[in-house]
Amino acid sequence: MTPTLRYTMPAVALHWLVALLIFVGFPLGVYMHELPLSPVKLQLYSYHKWIGITVLLLAGVRVAWRLSHRPPPLPDSIAGWQRKASAAVHGLLYLLILAIPLSGWLMSSAKGFQTVWFGVLPLPDLVGKSRELGDALATLHQVLNFTLLGLVILHVAAALKHHFIERQPFLQRMGWSKQERT
Numbered sequence: 001m002t003p004t005l006r007y008t009m010p011a012v013a014l015h016w017l018v019a020l021l022i023f024v025g026f027p028l029g030v031y032m033h034e035l036p037l038s039p040v041k042l043q044l045y046s047y048h049k050w051i052g053i054t055v056l057l058l059a060g061v062r063v064a065w066r067l068s069h070r071p072p073p074l075p076d077s078i079a080g081w082q083r084k085a086s087a088a089v090h091g092l093l094y095l096l097i098l099a100i101p102l103s104g105w106l107m108s109s110a111k112g113f114q115t116v117w118f119g120v121l122p123l124p125d126l127v128g129k130s131r132e133l134g135d136a137l138a139t140l141h142q143v144l145n146f147t148l149l150g151l152v153i154l155h156v157a158a159a160l161k162h163h164f165i166e167r168q169p170f171l172q173r174m175g176w177s178k179q180e181r182t
Helices: 009-033 039-068 080-111 131-165
Strands: none
Touching: 009 039, 009 131, 039 080, 080 131
8 A cells, every 4th residue: 555645744733733723713703793782791702802813813824735735646546527626625715714814803903892812913904994894804714604503514524534434544635644745
């Protein structure tokens, strides 16, 4: 059996760190959205923004890494349409992990709420205060997040299908093992 080519350790670390932050930030956003105005809600919004800005920064690093390091090739047994679908889904995932935090930052700016990263570093407002723009960006932020949820489900389902049903070593490609890496 041919050894499994794996992603580099920085790519693996960035993948799982961004995934973890999204798995915390998304449900936090859904939960806090429906809370009545209170100090707890405001604190949760701060945490959500901290997570979002961190994802945006890590996504920038991740995109730069991806552009300078080719991913391991897919197994030869993967059909052409699956290769195209994989490339499209990965491209959309990268786009969304950049666009979602940016849309949240824009929304906060338009609604007149400055983003302060970790309660220490005030970030500049990206647009002027505008209720209409803030509402439109809130809708965009929500649509982008639920689109990401659907793509993540598709991404995970495809990896599990290839690994468990087709017996291809997909999970090892993004694992922590020290075996062969590209």
